[in-house]
Amino acid sequence: MSNPSDAPGQIFASLHTHSRFCDGEGEIEDYARAAARAGLAAFGASGHAPLPFPCDYAMPLALLDRYRDDVRRTRDLYEGELPVFLGLELDYLPGLGAFYEREFLRRGFDYFVCSVHYVGEAGAEPWAYDESEAAFATQLAARHDGDARPIVEDYYRRIRLMVEEVRCWGLPTFVGHLDRIALWNRDDRYFSTRDKWYLDLVDQALDTIEAAGMAVELNTSGWDKPVASANPGPTILRRCAEHGIPSLLSADAHRPALVDRRFAEGRRQLEEAGIREILVPDAAGWRRVPLSGVLQDEVNQ
Numbered sequence: 008m009s010n011p012s013d014a015p016g017q018i019f020a021s022l023h024t025h026s027r028f029c030d031g032e033g034e035i036e037d038y039a040r041a042a043a044r045a046g047l048a049a050f051g052a053s054g055h056a057p058l059p060f061p062c063d064y065a066m067p068l069a070l071l072d073r074y075r076d077d078v079r080r081t082r083d084l085y086e087g088e089l090p091v092f093l094g095l096e097l098d099y100l101p102g103l104g105a106f107y108e109r110e111f112l113r114r115g116f117d118y119f120v121c122s123v124h125y126v127g128e129a130g131a132e133p134w135a136y137d138e139s140e141a142a143f144a145t146q147l148a149a150r151h152d153g154d155a156r157p158i159v160e161d162y163y164r165r166i167r168l169m170v171e172e173v174r175c176w177g178l179p180t181f182v183g184h185l186d187r188i189a190l191w192n193r194d195d196r197y198f199s200t201r202d203k204w205y206l207d208l209v210d211q212a213l214d215t216i217e218a219a220g221m222a223v224e225l226n227t228s229g230w231d232k233p234v235a236s237a238n239p240g241p242t243i244l245r246r247c248a249e250h251g252i253p254s255l256l257s258a259d260a261h262r263p264a265l266v267d268r269r270f271a272e273g274r275r276q277l278e279e280a281g282i283r284e285i286l287v288p289d290a291a292g293w294r295r296v297p298l299s300g301v302l303q304d305e306v307n308q
């Protein structure tokens with residue numbers, strides 16, 4: 008957690024966070040305290056949503072009610088001091104629409120971070136590409152003779168399907184770590200992120216996101232991961248700006264001290280990319296606010 012004097016401005020919230028209810032550490036209340044101390048505009052809990060199959064990082068379905076109660080209790084505790092929002096990071100897999108509908112969509116959640124952690128060809132068991140580099144390389148060799156392109160194509164296809172599905176929910180959503188499929192791709196070791204086929208996939212996804220009016224987070228956790236770049240990286244973030252897609256800063260924190268991880272760097276990256284608007288949570292409805300206005304407000308403080 009940075010010093011309040013380094014805080015990037017009251018307009019930035021931290022909405023992508025994982026507590027002990029899933030694979031993170033710390034209580035929801037610890038996060039709210041850290042967010043208030045960091046001078047953030049709001050805090051949101053986004054535990055990994057339960058899945059209908061065994062998964063070691065997601066919240067068990069049996070814990071969901073307790074999670075919801077705990078976030079609401081924290082919201083009441085911080086009333087008048089810090090807005091607290093109840094969210095989930097939803098793992099998108101094709102065909103789970105009825106499960107999402109039954110368990111999450113009308114159950115009082117304020118928002119969803121929508122992410123793709125699983126890939127896999129039709130009819131085959133889905134696999135989590137982000138588990139470890141060794142697992143990624145093994146799957147690549149076993150399924151595609153080491154060629155990453157079919158996996159990357161599958162990933163972006165899933166991003167598009169996800170956006171088409173969640174745009175119909177009528178609830179606040181944003182895309183989680185858009186180019187995370189490049190997690191192990193430092194120095195383009197598995198595929199070239201400058202190739203036309205890759206940039207075409209990205210642009211198709213951005214067309215779909217723009218048409219849906221969704222925001223894409225700038226996930227600052229990537230700077231501390233093997234890829235050593237925020238997600239999305241600068242090239243894709245610039246393309247988001249060209250598409251007029253709004254953004255927001257996300258720490259993807261797995262412990263309270265990281266609630267505003269690298270937010271000052273993140274803000275600079277948003278500015279340099281030319282992002283014009285950020286998504287701001289509000290109990291009365293989420294708003295798109297001009298980023299230049301945010302910076303101007305800070306200058307005036």
Ligand SMILES: [Zn+2]
Nearest residue numbers: 096122183184
């Ligand atoms: Zn994620």
Ligand SMILES: [Zn+2]
Nearest residue numbers: 023025096259
């Ligand atoms: Zn996450």
